[in-house]
Amino acid sequence: VAKNLGPRSCVTFNEGMHAQAQKNLRTLNQLQKAIESKQFTVHYQPIVHSPTTTIAGAEALVRWNHPKHGLLLPGAFIPVAETSKLIVPIGEFVFRQACLDYPRLKELAGSPDNFTLNVNLAAAQLNDLRLSRKIVDILHETQREPQDIKLEVTETDTARDPQKAARTLHALREIGLKIALDDFGTGYSSLSRLIDLPLDTLKVDKCFVSELNNNAQKRRLVDLIISTGEQLGLNVIAEGVENKTQVTALFNMRCTFIQGFYYSRPVAVPQFGILNCTNVPPEPAHC
Numbered sequence: 395v396a397k398n399l400g401p402r403s404c405v406t407f408n409e410g411m412h413a414q415a416q417k418n419l420r421t422l423n424q425l426q427k428a429i430e431s432k433q434f435t436v437h438y439q440p441i442v443h444s445p446t447t448t449i450a451g452a453e454a455l456v457r458w459n460h461p462k463h464g465l466l467l468p469g470a471f472i473p474v475a476e477t478s479k480l481i482v483p484i485g486e487f488v489f490r491q492a493c494l495d496y497p498r499l500k501e502l503a504g505s506p507d508n509f510t511l512n513v514n515l516a517a518a519q520l521n522d523l524r525l526s527r528k529i530v531d532i533l534h535e536t537q538r539e540p541q542d543i544k545l546e547v548t549e550t551d552t553a554r555d556p557q558k559a560a561r562t563l564h565a566l567r568e569i570g571l572k573i574a575l576d577d578f579g580t581g582y583s584s585l586s587r588l589i590d591l592p593l594d595t596l597k598v599d600k601c602f603v604s605e606l607n608n609n610a611q612k613r614r615l616v617d618l619i620i621s622t623g624e625q626l627g628l629n630v631i632a633e634g635v636e637n638k639t640q641v642t643a644l645f646n647m648r649c650t651f652i653q654g655f656y657y658s659r660p661v662a663v664p665q666f667g668i669l670n671c672t673n674v675p676p677e678p679a680h681c
C-alpha cells in the first residue's frame with residue numbers, strides 16, 4: 395500500500411503506524427492497571443417483549459471508568475484488549491458481575507419468569523480451554539443457575555476455528571447456559587453454522603434494523619433472518635431499535651424481542667427497569 399502512495403507517503407504511513415502502536419501500548423498498560431484497581435463497571439440494556447412492554451432480560455455491556463477520560467465505551471478499549479489476553483480477565487469480571495447483579499435486576503424488571511442476562515464472549519474466551527470450568531465455578535460462587543445466563547458470540551468469532559468454537563459452545567450448552575449468535579448477518583458465516591452450533595437465540599444486527607423503513611432490500615433480509623430463526627426454533631432479538639416504526643415493522647414480521655435505545659439505553663443497575671419508549675433521532679448507519 396505504502397509503495398503505491400509514492401516514496402514520501404511511506405514516511406507518514408510509518409509514523410502513523412508507530413503512533414497507533416504507541417497508543418495501543420499505552421492503552422494496554424492502563425488496561426492492566428484498570429483490572430487490578432477495579433475500574434470496570436457493567437451497564438445493562440433491557441431486552442423487551444414488545445407486545446406487553448415487559449422486560450424479558452438484559453445485555454451486560456462493559457464500561458471503563460477511566461481516571462482521566464471518564465466513562466469509556468467498549469469500542470475504545472475492547473479491540474485493544476482483544477489483541478492481548480487481557481480480554482480474558484475482563485470477560486471474567488463481566489460474567490461474575492452479571493451473576494452478582496442478577497437478583498436485583500430481575501426484581502427491578504418486575505420479577506418475570508425466565509429472566510435472562512446476556513453476556514458477550516470474546517474469541518479468546520472461546521479458545522480458552524478453562525472457560526467452562528471457570529463459568530461453573532462462578533455460577534456456584536454466586537449461586538446462579540446456568541439458565542439465568544445467555545452467552546453471546548459473534549459469527550466472525552466462531553468462524554475463526556469453527557470446530558473449536560462448536561466444542562466450547564456444546565460444553566457450555568451441556569452445563570445449561572443458553573447461547574446467542576450476535577450481530578447475525580454481518581460477519582463471516584455460513585448458514586450451516588446455525589445448525590452446527592447449539593444456539594438458542596439469533597440477534598439481528600442493528601445495521602439491518604436501522605434501515606428497515608427506508609431500504610426495502612434490508613427489510614426483506616430482516617424478514618428472512620426472522621423466518622430462518624423461527625424455522626430453526628430459535629428466539630430472535632432485534633437490536634439497535636430506535637423508534638416505534640421499527641418496533642411495529644418487527645412485530646409484523648413476528649419479531650417481538652426488542653433491544654434498543656427506543657426502550658432504553660444501557661444503564662447502571664440503579665437506573666434499570668424504566669422504559670422510556672421515546673424515538674431516537676436517526677444516526678448514519680454503518681454496515
Ligand code: C2E
Pocket residue numbers: 439454455456467468469472481484485488514515516546576577600633634635636653654655656660677
Ligand atoms: P454488541 O454485543 O452488539 O452490543 C450492542 C451494542 O449496540 C452496544 O454498544 C449497545 O449500546 C448498542 N446499542 C443498543 N441499542 C442501540 C440503538 O438503539 N442504537 C445504537 N446506535 N446502538 C445501540 P456498546 O455498549 O458500545 O458495545 C459495543 C460492543 O462492544 C458490543 O456489541 C460488544 O461486541 C462489545 N462488548 C461490550 N461489552 C463487552 C464485554 O463484556 N465483553 C466483550 N467481549 N465484548 C463486549
Ligand code: MG
Pocket residue numbers: 453514546576
Ligand atoms: Mg452482544
Ligand code: MG
Pocket residue numbers: 576577597599633
Ligand atoms: Mg450485537
Ligand code: MG
Pocket residue numbers: 577
Ligand atoms: Mg455489535
